[in-house]
Amino acid sequence: MVKRSVRVYIEGGARGRVADSDFRRGWKIFLNELHLLARNNGYHSLEVVRGKGRSGTFESFIKHYINHPNDLCVLLVDAETDAPDGMRVWDVVAQREQDSWQRPKWATERHLYLMTYFVETWLLTDQDALQKYFRRGFNPRGLPITNLESRTKHEIENALSIATKKSTKGEYQHGQSHEIIGTVRTDRVKTLRHGRRLFETLGSLIQDEPED
Numbered sequence: 001m002v003k004r005s006v007r008v009y010i011e012g013g014a015r016g017r018v019a020d021s022d023f024r025r026g027w028k029i030f031l032n033e034l035h036l037l038a039r040n041n042g043y044h045s046l047e048v049v050r051g052k053g054r055s056g057t058f059e060s061f062i063k064h065y066i067n068h069p070n071d072l073c074v075l076l077v078d079a080e081t082d083a084p085d086g087m088r089v090w091d092v093v094a095q096r097e098q099d100s101w102q103r104p105k106w107a108t109e110r111h112l113y114l115m116t117y118f119v120e121t122w123l124l125t126d127q128d129a130l131q132k133y134f135r136r137g138f139n140p141r142g143l144p145i146t147n148l149e150s151r152t153k154h155e156i157e158n159a160l161s162i163a164t165k166k167s168t169k170g171e172y173q174h175g176q177s178h179e180i181i182g183t184v185r186t187d188r189v190k191t192l193r194h195g196r197r198l199f200e201t202l203g204s205l206i207q208d209e210p211e212d
Contacts, residue, residue, distance in 0.1 A: 002070050003044040006034070006206060009051050009061040011077040012119065012177065022178060024048040029182035033199065038206050043072070054078075054099075062104050074111050074202060078118035082150070083194060089114055110205040113198045116149045119177045120156050122195055124148055125188035133180050134167035149192050 010027055027048040028035065035046035051057025057077060064073040080099075083092045089112045090103040103112075115122055123130060125148065127140045143159050144151055160172040169176070189195035204211075 005044050005071045006038045006046040007071050007073045009049045009075050011054050011057045023050045026178040026182035076113045079114040079116040083116045116194045117153050121148050122189045126184040129183040134164050134169045137167040
């Protein structure tokens with residue numbers, strides 16, 4: 001019997017010898033709820049695939065059938081732009097000039113998930129996780145806590161820089177996100193529309209429920 005997995009192709013990751021394993025470890029912890037759901041629905045596991053660069057992640061996702069033709073494969077990337085309610089996620093990446101990604105014929109809306117505007121938005125949902133990571137000197141007072149998915153990248157990056165610059169870990173670097181995401185509580189991320197969509201909609205796909 002062929003062992004089928006759920007493969008989540010995720011953009012990003014820091015440089016370094018252990019970057020791949022560290023990236024997968026952090027994200028697998030964060031996605032453990034979906035891993036357990038996959039196990040309960042006939043899949044062997046949920047596997048995180050580190051895509052590194054944005055375009056490379058997309059290319060790996062659309063060509064997954066070459067190496068993993070039997071697996072359920074989905075794509076998780078930063079939106080890099082606004083993704084308003086009612087707009088199809090594939091239209092978001094198709095209309096973004098730097099992407100112009102076209103939905104593969106075999107894919108549906110349930111095969112693409114966006115972090116709006118980017119993964120740091122999800123980190124801000126759990127300031128306790130940020131405090132635990134950056135430790136002494138971390139100052140959360142200027143971090144936004146409302147309307148997070150409408151905050152621009154510049155606004156969030158600037159707020160994180162100010163909040164962390166005097167911390168034990170030093171000023172926040174984008175490559176740290178995969179270290180933090182494993183400690184972020186999923187119930188906090190689910191307060192965001194696109195965060196909730198990842199767990200609910202991918203969950204429905206894993207369970208082979210009809211698409212709305």
